[in-house]
Amino acid sequence: MSQPGVMDETVKSRAGLALNDDFLRKAVKFTTERLRNGKKAASEEHGNWEEWRERGRQIRLHTIAHLDYYLNEFVNNARANGVHIHFADTSAEAASIALDIAAHKQATSVVKSKSMVSEEVHLNHVLESAGIEAIETDLGEYIIQLAGEAPSHIVIPAIHKNRYQIAELLSKEAGEVLEPDTTVLAGFVRKKLREKFLEADIGLTGCNFAIAETGSMVLFENEGNARMVSTVPKTQITLMGMERIIPSWADLEVMATLLPRSATGQKLTMYMSGITGPRRSADADGPDEMHIIIVDNGRSLQLGDPEFQELLNCIRCGACLNACPVYRHIGGHAYGGTYSGPIGAVLTPALNGNIEEWNDIASASSLCGACYEACPVKIPLHDMLVYLRRRKVEDGHGNKLETMGMKGFAAVAANSKRFALAIRLGQIGQKAVVRNNGISLKLGPLKGWNTYRVAPSLAKKSFRQQWNSLDQELNQQQHTAMDTSVRERMQQIVRDRGEGGSKHGK
Amino acid sequence: MDDIATKLKRPRQLHAPIHAFRGSPDFWNELEWDEEQRIQAFTDNFVSVGAHIARMSNMEEVAGFIGNKAHELSAKYLIRQNEQALTDLGLEEQLPNVQVSVWNSAPDVDWRARAAEADIGVVMADYATAYTGSVTVLSSPEKGRSVSLLPTVLILIIPLERLHTRLGETLNRFDEAGRAQLPAGIHFISGPSRSSDIENDLTIGVHGPGIVYGLIVG
Numbered sequence: 187m188s189q190p191g192v193m194d195e196t197v198k199s200r201a202g203l204a205l206n207d208d209f210l211r212k213a214v215k216f217t218t219e220r221l222r223n224g225k226k227a228a229s230e231e232h233g234n235w236e237e238w239r240e241r242g243r244q245i246r247l248h249t250i251a252h253l254d255y256y257l258n259e260f261v262n263n264a265r266a267n268g269v270h271i272h273f274a275d276t277s278a279e280a281a282s283i284a285l286d287i288a289a290h291k292q293a294t295s296v297v298k299s300k301s302m303v304s305e306e307v308h309l310n311h312v313l314e315s316a317g318i319e320a321i322e323t324d325l326g327e328y329i330i331q332l333a334g335e336a337p338s339h340i341v342i343p344a345i346h347k348n349r350y351q352i353a354e355l356l357s358k359e360a361g362e363v364l365e366p367d368t369t370v371l372a373g374f375v376r377k378k379l380r381e382k383f384l385e386a387d388i389g390l391t392g393c394n395f396a397i398a399e400t401g402s403m404v405l406f407e408n409e410g411n412a413r414m415v416s417t418v419p420k421t422q423i424t425l426m427g428m429e430r431i432i433p434s435w436a437d438l439e440v441m442a443t444l445l446p447r448s449a450t451g452q453k454l455t456m457y458m459s460g461i462t463g464p465r466r467s468a469d470a471d472g473p474d475e476m477h478i479i480i481v482d483n484g485r486s487l488q489l490g491d492p493e494f495q496e497l498l499n500c501i502r503c504g505a506c507l508n509a510c511p512v513y514r515h516i517g518g519h520a521y522g523g524t525y526s527g528p529i530g531a532v533l534t535p536a537l538n539g540n541i542e543e544w545n546d547i548a549s550a551s552s553l554c555g556a557c558y559e560a561c562p563v564k565i566p567l568h569d570m571l572v573y574l575r576r577r578k579v580e581d582g583h584g585n586k587l588e589t590m591g592m593k594g595f596a597a598v599a600a601n602s603k604r605f606a607l608a609i610r611l612g613q614i615g616q617k618a619v620v621r622n623n624g625i626s627l628k629l630g631p632l633k634g635w636n637t638y639r640v641a642p643s644l645a646k647k648s649f650r651q652q653w654n655s656l657d658q659e660l661n662q663q664q665h666t667a668m669d670t671s672v673r674e675r676m677q678q679i680v681r682d683r684g685e686g687g688s689k690h691g692k
Numbered sequence: 693m694d695d696i697a698t699k700l701k702r703p704r705q706l707h708a709p710i711h712a713f714r715g716s717p718d719f720w721n722e723l724e725w726d727e728e729q730r731i732q733a734f735t736d737n738f739v740s741v742g743a744h745i746a747r748m749s750n751m752e753e754v755a756g757f758i759g760n761k762a763h764e765l766s767a768k769y770l771i772r773q774n775e776q777a778l779t780d781l782g783l784e785e786q787l788p789n790v791q792v793s794v795w796n797s798a799p800d801v802d803w804r805a806r807a808a809e810a811d812i813g814v815v816m817a818d819y820a821t822a823y824t825g826s827v828t829v830l831s832s833p834e835k836g837r838s839v840s841l842l843p844t845v846l847i848l849i850i851p852l853e854r855l856h857t858r859l860g861e862t863l864n865r866f867d868e869a870g871r872a873q874l875p876a877g878i879h880f881i882s883g884p885s886r887s888s889d890i891e892n893d894l895t896i897g898v899h900g901p902g903i904v905y906g907l908i909v910g
Contacts, residue, residue: 244713255705326889410885410900436715460878468833470796489699
C-alpha cells in the first residue's frame with residue numbers, strides 16, 4: 187500500500203490537493219470532531235484524567251528505559267508458550283520473514299487484521315508479488331485496499347471515502363450493483379470475508395501491547411476481525427513493533443483505560459483479546475502455529491536520544507490527529523508517510539532516520555501543542571517538531587533565504603543604534619503601503635503571509651522611542667523600593683549576561 | 693538486547709528493575725461497588741452499545757429464555773460450550789427442532805465450521821466487569837474461542853458472583869496465575885461486533901455476533 191514517489195511532491199502541494207477536495211475536508215473534520223468529542227466526554231466521565239495520563243506515561247517511560255530487560259523477558263516467555271520469535275531490523279527483513287513463513291506453509295492466502303507495522307513493511311505488496319493473496323479484513327482497510335489506497339487515519343482508515351464511492355468499489359467486487367446503504371454494504375463484506383477467513387492459510391495481526399511477564403500479546407478491536415484472524419487460520423503471524431511491551435496484566439488496566447477512551451471515546455473496545463501462544467494440544471480452535479515478528483525499523487534509533495526517546499511511548503490511539511488543527515484541514519494522505527498527523531510528522535522522519543527527505547512535514551504544524559494536550563501518555567510532540575526543524579537547519583537543509591534573513595535580523599537587532607535606525611527607516615518606508623493600520627501588499631517576502639492575512643504595520647512610535655517619556659513619568663511617581671529578592675534576581679541575570687550567556691531562553 | 697542496552701548507554705539490565713508505577717493508581721484500586729451498583733452499571737454499559745440484558749434468578753429461567761429466543765428467531769443450529777452448567781440446561785431435549793452442538797464433544801469434527809454455521813452461541817462468562825460492561829471468556833479444550841465469535845447471536849450467561857467492579861480485578865488474576873497457567877485465548881467482550889468505517893455510520897455485526905444477550909443470574 188505504498189505511495190511510491192509521494193515525497194517528490196512537497197507537503198504543501200499534497201495539502202493543496204486535499205484542500206481542493208471538499209468532501210475529504212468535510213469528512214475529516216466531521217470524523218475528527220466526533221472522535222475528539224467522544225474522547226472529551228469519556229475522559230471527563232472517567233475522571234482524574236490527568237492522574238491516569240501521568241500513570242500511563244510513567245509505565246511507558248519505565249518500560250522503554252528498561253526495554254532490553256522487558257523485551258528479553260517477553261521473548262523468553264513467548265518462546266516458553268510455544269511461539270516462534272523472529273527479529274527484523276528493517277521493514278524489508280520483516281517482509282521477507284513473513285514471506286518465508288508463508289512459503290514454508292505453502293500458503294495461497296493471508297487474512298490480515300489491522301496492523302500499522304504491516305503498512306510500514308508494505309507487506310501486501312510483497313505477498314502479492316509472490317502470488318499470495320493478502321486480504322485486509324477490517325472494514326475500512328478492506329475498502330481502501332479495493333481502492334488501492336493507503337489509510338488516511340490510524341483509527342478510521344477510510345475516513346476520506348463516502349458511501350457512494352464505497353458502494354461502487356464493493357459492487358465491482360460483488361459482480362452486482364449494491365445500494366449505497368451502510369447495512370447492505372457491511373452485510374456484503376461480512377459474507378464475503380467470512381469465506382476468506384475460513385479458507386485462509388495464514389492469519390496476520392498487529393499487536394497493541396505485549397505483556398513481558400507472561401509472553402502474551404493483546405489486541406483491541408471493535409469488529410471481531412482480529413479475533414477471526416487469530417482464531418480460524420492454522421498459522422498466525424503477528425507483526426509487533428519492538429516497543430509495544432508493557433510489564434504486566436496490571437499495567438494493561440491503565441492502557442485499557444487510556445487507549446479506547448483516547449481513540450474513540452469508548453470505555454473499552456468491543457473486543458480486547460490476550461493471546462498466549464498457539465492453541466493447546468487439546469483445544470479445538472486457535473492457530474496450530476504462532477509466529478511473532480519483532481520489528482525495529484528505526485525504532486531503536488530513538489533509544490538514548492534525549493529529544494526523541496519518548497516517541498516510543500506512543501500507544502497509537504490517534505488522539506493527536508483528531509486534536510490537530512492542521513490534520514483536520516489537510517487529512518492524512520498529505521503527510522505522505524505510514525503515520526499521519528502530529529505523531530506521523532515526528533515518527534516518519536525519526537524511523538527513517540533521514541530528516542532531509544521528510545523535512546517539510548515538520549513544518550506542517552502550527553506548534554500549538556494541542557497534540558500534547560490530547561496525548562494519553564503525554565508525548566511532547568510539539569517540542570519534537572521544533573527539534574526536527576532545528577536538526578534540519580543544523581544539517582544545512584534550511585531555507586537559504588530564511589537563513590540570510592535571520593542573519594540580517596541578528597546583525598541589525600544586536601546593535602541598538604542600528605536597530606533604531608532600521609525602525610525609523612521602516613516607519614518612513616511603510617507610509618506608501620499601510621492601509622487601515624495594516625499592510626496587505628502581496629509582494630516579495632510578504633506574499634505568503636498576506637495572501638490570507640494582513641500584516642500589522644510598525645507602530646507610529648515604538649516602545650523604545652517612547653521610553654524617555656515613559657521613564658520620566660515613572661520617576662515622577664513616588665514608587666516604593668523594589669523588593670530585594672526581585673532586585674537580586676535581576677542583578678543576577680545582568681551578571682550572567684556579562685559572562686557570555688548570550689543565548690535566549692537559557 | 694545488548695544493542696538496546698548500548699543505545700540506552702548503560703550495561704545490560706539482567707534482573708527485574710523496580711517498577712514503582714505498576715498497575716492502576718491507588719485511588720482507583722479502592723473503588724468497590726455493591727451488588728446493585730455493579731448490576732446497574734453493567735446493564736447501562738451493555739445496553740448503551742446495543743447489547744441486551746436480562747436478569748434471571750436461576751438457571752431454569754435461563755433455559756426458558758434460550759428456548760424462547762431459539763423459537764422467536766427460528767434458529768436451526770445452536771452451539772454451546774462443553775460445561776456442566778450448560779449441559780444442565782437441557783437444551784438438547786427442550787429444542788428437538790434445533791441441531792444443538794456441544795463444543796469439541798467428539799473427535800474428527802470440524803468444530804470451527806459447526807460454530808460458523810450456528811445461529812446461536814451459548815457461553816458461560818468466566819468473569820465480568822461492571823465498570824466497562826465487559827464479559828471475560830477463557831479458552832480451554834471444552835470452551836472454544838469460536839463459540840463466542842462465529843454465531844450470529846451470542847448469549848452470555850453471567851453468574852452474579854462473577855461480576856466485579858473494575859477491569860483490574862480480572863486482569864490481576866492473570867498476573868497471579870502466571871504464564872504457565874494462562875489459556876491460549878482470553879477475550880473481553882463488551883457488546884456486538886461493530887464498525888463506523890463507512891461515513892461514521894454505526895453498523896452492527898460486521899464480523900462477530902451482531903446480537904448479544906447478557907443474562908445476569910442470581
